[in-house]
Amino acid sequence: MKKIDKKKIEEHVKGILEALGDDPDRPGLVDTPKRVANMYAEIFLGLAYTNDDIADMYGVTFDEEDIYTEPGSDMVLMKDIDIFSHCEHHLSLMYNMTVAVAYIPREKVIGLSKIARIADMVSRRPQLQERIGKDIAEIIQKVTQSHDVAVIVKGEHGCMTTRGIKKPGTKTITTTLRGRFKSDDALYGRLMELYRS
Numbered sequence: 001m002k003k004i005d006k007k008k009i010e011e012h013v014k015g016i017l018e019a020l021g022d023d024p025d026r027p028g029l030v031d032t033p034k035r036v037a038n039m040y041a042e043i044f045l046g047l048a049y050t051n052d053d054i055a056d057m058y059g060v061t062f063d064e065e066d067i068y069t070e071p072g073s074d075m076v077l078m079k080d081i082d083i084f085s086h087c088e089h090h091l092s093l094m095y096n097m098t099v100a101v102a103y104i105p106r107e108k109v110i111g112l113s114k115i116a117r118i119a120d121m122v123s124r125r126p127q128l129q130e131r132i133g134k135d136i137a138e139i140i141q142k143v144t145q146s147h148d149v150a151v152i153v154k155g156e157h158g159c160m161t162t163r164g165i166k167k168p169g170t171k172t173i174t175t176t177l178r179g180r181f182k183s184d185d186a187l188y189g190r191l192m193e194l195y196r197s
């Protein structure tokens with residue numbers, strides 16, 4: 001686990017306030033560098049862990065070979081998992097974000113809450129929406145040993161709605177398809193049907 005250097009964040013936030021021309025010593029701002037450091041340590045906690053660490057932390061599985069036998073095509077889909085993240089280009093908020101994770105179990109299943117915990121932790125990094133999907137897929141593949149994983153991420157980007165091009169309401173949907181979700185059109189169709197239901 002990597003350590004997040006809160007003291008250094010505090011110093012830099014103080015520098016930003018000075019560069020903006022505000023007075024970091026005025027009463028309203030005096031504790032702001034510390035607050036921001038605490039907030040960054042919280043919202044970027046996922047930087048302290050690699051994807052392999054996250055797989056180890058949340059890799060709670062149950063052997064269920066009698067339910068899922070090879071070559072199975074029964075899927076587990078968890079959808080409408082709310083997450084927040086921050087884009088790595090502006091460190092601005094990605095919001096109204098939901099994630100759907102599907103996989104075809106091979107003899108073992110992952111504890112359901114762990115899917116949401118994995119989605120949360122990879123989001124707590126400076127991210128790209130596309131990489132959130134890739135990171136989740138990689139960890140789910142490692143934990144479940146399933147080759148067949150799909151992740152759909154939907155969200156709005158603060159850097160496109162509150163600044164810059166300013167297009168509120170614009171939603172981005174990204175898919176990450178692995179194994180049969182990529183190669184089997186019927187399976188992909190069933191995934192989409194369930195996703196929309």
Ligand SMILES: Nc1nc2c(ncn2[C@@H]2O[C@H](COP(=O)(O)OP(=O)(O)OP(=O)(O)O)[C@@H](O)[C@H]2O)c(=O)[nH]1
Pocket residue numbers: 087088089127128129130157159160164165
């Ligand atoms: N593909 C992808 N792009 C993203 C994501 N988050 C932010 N971006 C984009 O990253 C790009 C950065 O572009 P730059 O031209 O370097 O930065 P900028 O001058 O602030 O760009 P504008 O946002 O167009 O004002 C922008 O087009 C953002 O919309 C993401 O999750 N995925």
Ligand SMILES: [Zn+2]
Pocket residue numbers: 087088089090091092157159160
């Ligand atoms: Zn951005």
